[in-house]
Amino acid sequence: MNIWDRLLALDRRWVFMGIALAVIIPIITGLTLPLGKPAPPTVAVYDYIEALQPGDVVMFAIDYGPSSMPELHPQALAMVRHALEKDLRVLSVSLNVQGTALANDVLQTVGDELGAVDGTDYVNLGFKVGGSAVILGIGEDILTVYPTTADGRRTRDLPAMYGVSNYGDIALVIDLAASNIPGAWIAFAKERYDQDIALGITAVMATDFYPYLQSNQIIGLVNGLKGAAEYEALVGLAGEDALGTLGMSAQSIAHLLIIVLVIVGNIAYFASGRHRARR
């Protein structure tokens, strides 16, 4: 068995170990690599929110669970912070049953830091079953779909909801999702009610949703942890609060290692002559 055959027969657990070290070492050592210029789809979301006026309403659809938190929670924290700093009213809904607790975490964390008031500056309307029916219902009358908030308060009584009855009163819907739910928001909120929509999605989903950016069906797209780091940079978030930025150095080192592994694996594959055997 020559060196190439040995490489191809390498126990995959060595690769796991390598990736683990590539992630752990930069985090422990606090390594900071440059982030680069924010991608235009991320800047488009930032610019849209930046152009809104105080009192305008932004609805966040927190449609992800804890399994997608590392990518989407930093995005949500940065975008909600941006909206509250601009004195926009922030509403939150969830079509994912696990999303409502995460929405609470985002709103309370950022709200407490900025001194925003629950019910006046932001409100979590909570989880509803029904998916597309909920999206369509908001287009008719949001108070009928959400008569109470996630914690049982009457929605109509809250200052954050004054003058908000349907999409006509909502400037932007930002769907943060780790599933195909953004498709429903585009199909029903955008195509039926012409609601402006931005997406914050996991990197796995990005290639599925870039076509909607090109067709102007969404106004912008924040892609995974990289998008979160870019948005944090745009709103000037740094230090311990910038979860996305903190993770990007480890991301870069891990990517470098994976590129090396792919190249070495291909060289070993061809050098060992296996490609001829396969033919």
Place this chain on the structure above:
Amino acid sequence: MPEAMPLEQIIGTWIAAFLTLAIFSFLYRDNPIYKFAEHVFVGVSAGYGVVITWREAVVPDLIQPLLDPGAVDLAGPNYVVLIPGALGMLMFSRFFPRYDWLSRWPIAFVMGYSSGLAIPAAIQMSLLPQLHATLLPVWPNGDTSAWMAFSNLLLFVGVLCTLAYFFFSREHKGALGVASKVGIFFLMVAFGAGFGNTVMARVSLLIGRVQFLYEDWWLALVRPWFGG
């Protein structure tokens, strides 16, 4: 032990750290600790889902409209909700083999409703707007730079060639064969972009767990025991 952290948070962090390491132990090999963590995850997720669905969907959408209409901004009881409520209850007939046929009614309702929504949605969301977005200027003019025109042309050729690859009613020979081969290149680029994004997503999940283990567990809870 840090005094600032509440006890329930300390216990929660230790449990989360243990479960994270238990799940990661699968990377070495399958083992009982991994199985335990997996079962805990499934059970807790299901239980949490039931509680949230009851509290944020069943109570405000079914129980309060009937028994406490004022709480949901209604002047009086809304008996219409009994219809979806009854349909939902029929799903439980699956527990009784003699009456399980009743569960077909709510399933039929959901399927009909979903199909009715999905078909026009697919046309409105994907087919027509995406088709429209493909019809772009491929020649530079006042509004379209040379680079943009080239991009538009590439998009147009990519769509046609990829569609040609999926046209199976004729043998891929001649012009169709060339187009389908070019289509394969576009598909490979798309798969490469998808793979790259998938790698980024999976590494991000690992980063999130490592950040939790290092900052929330090791630095905050474990290291203080060693005088750190």
